[in-house]
Amino acid sequence: MEDGRVRVVIAEDSVLLREGLTRLLDDRGHEVVAGVGDGAALVKVVGELAAAGEPPDVVVADVRMPPTHTDEGLRAAIRLRVDHPELPVLVLSQYVEEQYATELLAGSGRGVGYLLKDRVAEVREFVDAVVRVARGGTALDPEVVAQLLGRSRKQDVLAGLTPREREVLGLMAEGRTNSAIARRLVVSDGAVEKHVGNIFMKLGLAPSDGDHRRVLAVLAYLRS
Numbered sequence: 001m002e003d004g005r006v007r008v009v010i011a012e013d014s015v016l017l018r019e020g021l022t023r024l025l026d027d028r029g030h031e032v033v034a035g036v037g038d039g040a041a042l043v044k045v046v047g048e049l050a051a052a053g054e055p056p057d058v059v060v061a062d063v064r065m066p067p068t069h070t071d072e073g074l075r076a077a078i079r080l081r082v083d084h085p086e087l088p089v090l091v092l093s094q095y096v097e098e099q100y101a102t103e104l105l106a107g108s109g110r111g112v113g114y115l116l117k118d119r120v121a122e123v124r125e126f127v128d129a130v131v132r133v134a135r136g137g138t139a140l141d142p143e144v145v146a147q148l149l150g151r152s153r154k155q156d157v158l159a160g161l162t163p164r165e166r167e168v169l170g171l172m173a174e175g176r177t178n179s180a181i182a183r184r185l186v187v188s189d190g191a192v193e194k195h196v197g198n199i200f201m202k203l204g205l206a207p208s209d210g211d212h213r214r215v216l217a218v219l220a221y222l223r224s
Contacts, residue, residue: 039076
C-alpha cells in the first residue's frame with residue numbers, strides 16, 4: 001500500500017454490484033486492479049498478479065458465485081488463503097452463513113473479514129473495513145459475531161472471560177479500536193485497555209505477538 005491507497009481485486013458475479021464497488025473504492029482513492037465474476041477467475045487473476053510481483057492488498061469476494069451459486073466464492077477465498085497465506089480476504093454474503101464464516105476464519109491468522117452485503121450500503125464503514133482487512137485486521141459483521149460467539153461448542157474457550165470481556169471481544173471482532181469500544185460501552189479508554197489485556201492473558205496470547213494479538217484473540221475460539 002502506497003500513501004494509504006489499497007489495491008483491490010473484486011469477485012462478484014453481479015456486474016452492477018461489481019461496478020458499483022469499483023466506483024465506490026476508486027472515488028475514495030483506492031485502486032481496483034481486477035474485477036471477475038466467478039471463483040475460478042478469482043484464483044487465476046490473483047495468481048497472475050502474484051507471479052508478476054504485484055499481488056493485491058486485499059480480495060473482496062462474494063460467497064455465492066457461478067456456476068451453482070452456493071459456495072464457489074468461499075472455496076476460492078479459502079484456496080487463496082492456502083496458496084497466498086499473507087493475502088487478506090474480505091467475503092460478502094447475503095445472509096449469516098455460519099459454516100462458511102467458521103471455515104474461512106478458522107484457518108486465518110491475519111487480514112480477514114466477513115460482512116453482510118447490506119453493510120455495503122454504509123459506504124464509510126464498508127471502505128473502512130476493506131482498508132482494515134488490507135492492513136491485516138479483522139472486519140466481522142456484528143450479526144456474524146453474535147452467532148459465532150454464541151456457539152455452545154466454543155464455550156470452553158471463552159469460559160474464563162467475564163460477560164464484559166466477551167462484549168469487548170465481540171466489538172474487537174467487528175474491528176473497533178479501543179477508543180471506539182470505549183465510546184460504545186461508555187467507559188474510559190483505560191477500562192477498555194484493562195479488559196483487552198485480560199482477554200489476551202486468559203486466551204494465552206503473549207506480548208511477543210504484538211498488535212497481531214487482536215486478530216488472534218478474535219479468532220482463538222474458532223480453533224478449539
